[in-house]
Amino acid sequence: MLLLLLLALNTLASPSQLQTCLTSLSFPVLLPSSPSYAPACQAYNRRLTFLPSSVVYPRTPAEVALAVRCASSASVPVVARSGGHGYAAFALGGQDGSLVVDLSGLKGVEFDNGGEVMHAQTGNRLGEIASALKSVGRALPHGTCVLLSGVSRFPPRHAAFGGFGFASREWGLLLDRMIGAELVLADGRIVNASLEENEDLFWAVRGSVSSFGIATSYTFLTLPEPPVTTAYSYVFSGNASSAAQCFLAFQAFSASSAPPPLGMQFFLIPDLTYELFGSYTGPKAAFEDVFLPLVLECEKTSDTHAGTHAFAQEMGWEAYLVSQVGTPPRVADCFYAKSLMTSSTTPLSQQTVEKFMHYLFTEGPKHPHLAWFVEVDLYGREGSAINAVPKLDTAFRHRDRLLGFQLYASSGNLRPPFPEDGYAFVDGMAEVLSAAPEGRTLASYANYVDPRLGQGEWEDMYYGGEIYDRLRKVKSKWDKGNVFRFPQGIVPSEEREGEGRRVVDEL
Incomplete structure (x- = not known):
């Protein structure tokens, strides 16, 4: 009971300290008193309502780092938002009182080796990514339901929790094409992760990025655009x-x-x-x-x-991608969804x-x-590029x-x-x-996240015990204080399950 009281007092005290820090920054900050706060905090899934402590709009990775340091020093949880096509509103925290770092100002796209390697910041829309790839005659596997949408960008979650599309059986998941990531860590450091650098963090990013840092850019190996x-x-x-x-x-x-x-x-x-x-x-x-x-x-x-x-x-590839969008995309929905995946x-x-x-x-x-x-x-099926990847090569279980x-x-x-x-x-x-x-x-696919799953249930359905236990150890190394936390987030090995803030699921 005493622990719950201390947590509640901390929840009340932290936003004031956070807001004092944030208002000293040079980029846009929305506080609960701001006129634009309410519309900025509307979830795509209107079934859910959460009230962040603040929303910030950095324009560079360095500015993302400044916002994270403010929240970390105030013991306020941090989440990243890129896009809005969220099932559980985890990009708004999935609970009251989080700092939301909106990545829409990070729009850079660069190519190396004639387009074979793509560096894309995570504020880009999928349509913008597709157009950039088109300009160099390249392609990537990714989902299509949010393509060219006015509300969905190139979200870290889509790319790092799977990124499944119709081409994935031949080309792999979007996360399987990833060869590097730039992340802002809980202490504000900006680091690169790949098979050559911070390999354990790169392993965790490909399946559970939101618990480990804010991805400000990804690097992908692209593919030749198919002729037809x-x-x-x-x-x-x-x-x-x-x-x-x-x-x-x-x-x-x-x-x-x-x-x-x-x-x-x-x-x-x-x-x-x-x-x-x-x-x-x-x-x-x-x-x-x-x-x-x-x-x-x-x-x-x-x-x-x-x-x-x-x-x-x-x-042609571009016309095909446009055809998959269908009717104009929704700017909001009010829905409940579940995911199940059958064994091969x-x-x-x-x-x-x-x-x-x-x-x-x-x-x-x-x-x-x-x-x-x-x-x-x-x-799946034999020959599927998704199933060809060894189970423990990434934190993506399926x-x-x-x-x-x-x-x-x-x-x-x-x-x-x-x-x-x-x-x-x-x-x-x-x-x-x-x-x-x-x-x-x-099993279940984490990009169709179901916030009504219980603690042990989502751990098993999304990750399975072996991968989840390993993720907790990596979490302890890179975010021991659990700065990047939200419902269904990975907790450090030392932290007891179930501790934290009240989760609001508006029924």
């Missing part, structure tokens, strides 16, 4: 049984027949249509030779008279898939006030996964409050999979 990419979409209609049969065919094809250039996703939405969606790095003719047998399997049980469609088109050696059984589809087709229509989807990405599920529901108008039954609906999706015999082999 085929984007595709095949939509089907039917019932729970036909959806299950299509999914089982998708899973079997993923495990046995999908070549690395094929990026693939099974997607189901509230109108209960289901889609095979993705891209193939190569010409349309080669794509159709590989993929049309799966389409034919799904057509066997679907309603071919329901107005569904088929689309496959060759594109333990596919979902027919019984589990049928139960899952029955749940969606029976429970989904009971929630017309929710905008929801189920997205299942292909990660080198043995086949499929990745994202289970997602928004309020109907994308505004708060989030409907109370939305939690049970999404949790129910996950429960069908987790309760199955193969559920013990499931």
